[in-house]
Amino acid sequence: MSEVPPGTPTPPERPLVRALDPVNAARPGGGAPPLPTLYLADRLLVIGYPTDERAPLLDELGDALAEQGVAYAPTEKSQRRLERVRGLRSQRTAPRDELDDIWVTSVVLTTITSADRSPDVPAALAPDSPPDAWTVLQRLRVAHARVAESVSLEHVVFPAPGHWGGIGGHWGGIDGHWGGIGHWGGIGHWGGIGHWGGIGHWGGIEALMEYEVPGRGGRMPVSVTLADPALRARSLDRPPVVAIPDTALAAHPWFEDDARVIRLAVADGELVPDATAQAAAISVTDSLTGVRGGLEGHGTFIAGLIRQGCPEATILSIPVMGNDGVAEEGDVIIALRALLERHIDGQLEGRPEDCIDVLSLSMGYYAEDAGYLSGPVALLLRRFAEHGVLVVAGVGNDASTAPFVPAALAADPPKSIRPSSRPPLASVGALNPDGRSVALFSNALPVVSAMRPGVNLVSTLPMVDGAGQPSVSVGGTDPVRTTMDPDNYQGGFGVWSGTSFATPVLAAELAAELVAAKDLADVDATVMRKRAIRALRSCLGRKTS
Template sequence: MAELAQIGQEFGFTPQIEQGGKGEPPSSGDAGQILERFWPTRVILVLNDSATPPIDAWPVLQRLRQKGFGESDVALNHLLTPEPYWMSMPYWMSMPYWMSMGSEGATMSYAQPGTGGRTPVAVVAADPALNARPAASAPVVVVPDTRLGTHPWFNANVEDQIVASGVRLGIDGPLAVPPGPPSATISGSLPQYAGHGTFIAGLVRQACPQAKILGLPLMEDDGIAEEALVLKSLALLVVRHIDAVQRGNASEVIDVLSLSLGYYHESPADAATDAVFGGLLEAFGDWGVAVVAAAGNQSTTAPFFPAAFANPSASSTGRVPLVAVGALNPNGGTVATFSNAGPWIGLHRLGANLVSIMPVTLDGATQPASSHTRQGYERATIDLDDFSGGFAIWSGTSFSAPVAAGEIAALFSQSKAPSGNSQAWIDRGAKVVQGLLRGEKR
């Protein structure tokens, strides 16, 4: 890109343009067009002088805009984060009690262990799949998130590796950039989003025990996903789905994509904002895949992407519509204070104080507030970062989205999966999703 090289001379960097990575060529022209339209190319700005201050990509982008490059040509490589409601214990424990009584404090209260924050709990109920009714089909739900952890509920119906076009998708495959400095600490505390993907998978399992869950690891437990990796992984995933539909290969089609991550765009008023990301999600809908996305947890009307690409008031356009999902309190009748608001939100589902599974290997360094041995028994208060029991409570639109995804999958399971052309997939998905949207409006 000559224009970028010219700008680099002014700012003191050399653009390093990424090459290749698409894997094996798609078997159909439809899938090939998807890659051509939505495959992102990373451009790394390499400093010419190590003494030069770090590069601010924003003015570089504005120079490119001045030269006529639009959103679909070049954009920032955003960092996406998950959307549970989370706050570190040292922060909330230092808060005066009265703060939990105000409006902002009421939002923060969802983060406290015991009131909606990530907290270990005990569950007596068995794996829902053990008593699930026979289904006409077993929908496939993809969960792009943190890695799936170890849990007794995970069996043959749960996979944590997805290969498309000969490429392993996610952070463990060749699409990811080389890892940076180690993010693990030696404090023994659990990472902020440890167990996030597992918790989501457990919610899908509860809503639709017959579903097959595919975990797509796009972030470590620090909860940071690079947009370029997300786009590339999703582009190859929809290509795999298109090829499978056209070949009649039921083993590689997907039914639902559940997204619990996102970001706030620097220019959300622009109608062309993130044309690539939004268009890629539309491509899933064009081939019959239902996509649900978390609405965000900042109690704001600012558009949170990719959920804000949704338009629940739009008439049918021949695709399965994208659905943005907000969070309800346990009573099912009130919206959780943290849940974002906006005309792009089409559904609200339970998202506060939800119970789901956690990796049984999660056990942080925090110790019980009190413990002692008495008459041969070890007695203690609850250890708030010991999830070896395999279950937890957590809150966030991160979790209302998979509740909706599981609901959609359960409705899909009531009939045989479509076969033949893509229109059959679109008709099934649109009927179910639009029915839910109409129900919300009532």
């Protein structure tokens, strides 16, 4: 047996992931088959803060699961978060009731063993094996519909680049790190299942793969001689704030010692200053392969696009994904809820510096059914809109019509602006460099609010050198003479493609429109909603940026 070389990075511990197979998925109540999705195999999300009023419902959930021979317990992270927030509640002046219904607890399902099982629980419903979250949820929906309304799968969230965007091809980056699910874990290479049918079994895949090739959309280093756009930014009483929950924002000359950059992290449900974000943004090179994280620099690239489009904007970075480009839905929701709480506190307590104006989301998951319309992500993002925050989300890059959440929640702006009107979520697709043709990979959702440049964009990247080497290197000279190193980003800039990057192009455009409004210091929710709708209407009326 060969030994693992010293210094080999330890893969992050991940919960087991399953791919929902439409053909074989449990459907106790009948009905249409679900669409494919990736979910945590033994996890469910429970919506609602567990106050005394909700305790009976939680008891009902426990009783309902017991009928299946299943028990549940909050994850360690969820339990720590609950204990911390309970301790802080008495110290807060802002009302928390309006946020209780978007509190989400991630729970782990376990099987009640034969020895502990009640005699009235059929053994067929409670085998002594790990429970499957999808099967458990379907049985809840049949036998306990009211309880099931507050329960959903916990999905795997990934960046909008999707299939080809650096996750490893055919979900290859998820293999091993996410439970060895392989190429969709049994539902076929592409499965012929229709969900990905916009590109067929093979037809179109080869064309999509062109976007991976450097020079045709693929990631590659480039030289940039332009100065940091912030050097020409106007001084404002309160600049617009664009929040980026993504991978960490790496150290870069554009973002060093810059008051326009805020790095925060989530600690037990609270946002705190993040002193380690810049180091975390750089993945450790795998000593076995020499490969760095496939999505390394994703958030940094997004930040650079916002800096280019609106130099005045403050960028608020919250790491929710590692450099493998995947995250647990519960973790993303916790980060977003903490951000929303910070924003609302800022509005109610007169701290406009804690408020945000635009939330840029270059991530999501494919929904298995229409439950996403009233699920935790929809509830949370609606609350952002009610408090005047513009939310933009990438439509995904799989040439699919399947619902990619949250972009699938997009709607048209209201026809008239009233005090109760709220800005709808805006979904963003990608254009080719000609500014007219749609990128072949860009998903086609029922509502695509805007198309923006998303191919061969130039932006900031972590200043690192990967495993690749120049094809020719001539020794004996000083400096050394070589051909271009294909993955040396020490110059700090690169080219990349995806709706992940079309999204911040629109986010920056919205921020620039808000700058023109000149009343950003007023963060009253009604004022922010009206301002946001006007900015959205103006920007969506433009065909390209």
